[in-house]
Amino acid sequence: MNTDALIACPYCDALYEIPQDPIKRIRCSRCHTVLISPRKGAGLKIIALAFISVALVVGALLTPFLTIERFWLSNEATLLDTILAFEGPLRLVAFGLLAVVIILPVARFLLTLYVLTPLVANRSVWPGAKGAFIWAERLKPWSMVEIFVLGCAVALFKIIDLANVELGPAFWMFVVLVIVMTVQNTYMCRWSVWKDLDR
Numbered sequence: 001m002n003t004d005a006l007i008a009c010p011y012c013d014a015l016y017e018i019p020q021d022p023i024k025r026i027r028c029s030r031c032h033t034v035l036i037s038p039r040k041g042a043g044l045k046i047i048a049l050a051f052i053s054v055a056l057v058v059g060a061l062l063t064p065f066l067t068i069e070r071f072w073l074s075n076e077a078t079l080l081d082t083i084l085a086f087e088g089p090l091r092l093v094a095f096g097l098l099a100v101v102i103i104l105p106v107a108r109f110l111l112t113l114y115v116l117t118p119l120v121a122n123r124s125v126w127p128g129a130k131g132a133f134i135w136a137e138r139l140k141p142w143s144m145v146e147i148f149v150l151g152c153a154v155a156l157f158k159i160i161d162l163a164n165v166e167l168g169p170a171f172w173m174f175v176v177l178v179i180v181m182t183v184q185n186t187y188m189c190r191w192s193v194w195k196d197l198d199r
């Protein structure tokens with residue numbers, strides 16, 4: 001049997017035979033996970049969105065995350081200021097946050113760019129591209145930007161009674177980043193990438 005023509009559902013392990021050159025989305029009939037979603041020009045869109053994401057992360061690091069005002073006192077802080085303000089064991093937690101909110105997502109965008117750029121340009125893949133794609137997928141559950149945004153929104157809502165809180169540009173950049181990442185994910189067809197990498 002030609003195993004190249006088979007695909008296993010990553011969630012329920014159901015095995016399917018792939019039609020030759022599938023043109024439309026294929027879902028697992030048991031758990032409805034999308035197995036294949038080939039789209040024309042998806043690679044270029046993913047690359048563009050990865051560039052936008054990196055720019056958003058850099059912008060979010062450099063601009064104020066929030067401003068807090070209470071009576072005549074006002075304080076403005078960027079994400080980096082906040083992380084560096086922690087001391088002792090809490091600093092470790094703060095650096096963990098920096099990893100899952102900034103470092104890992106950026107690493108994933110860069111790995112994706114490394115894998116997809118030669119594929120989109122119709123060139124031979126760059127060395128270690130398969131390993132890079134495996135790592136981009138492995139890091140996915142650890143990239144927690146959306147959880148961070150949701151957590152911040154809840155925390156800020158709680159302190160709104162105590163002080164005047166204004167969300168800075170960095171917060172909104174994170175919100176846009178979550179949307180961009182979601183769109184990027186819908187364009188990404190892992191099966192198509194692996195097929196191109198094997199070619």
Ligand SMILES: [Zn+2]
Nearest residue numbers: 009012028031
């Ligand atoms: Zn399934």
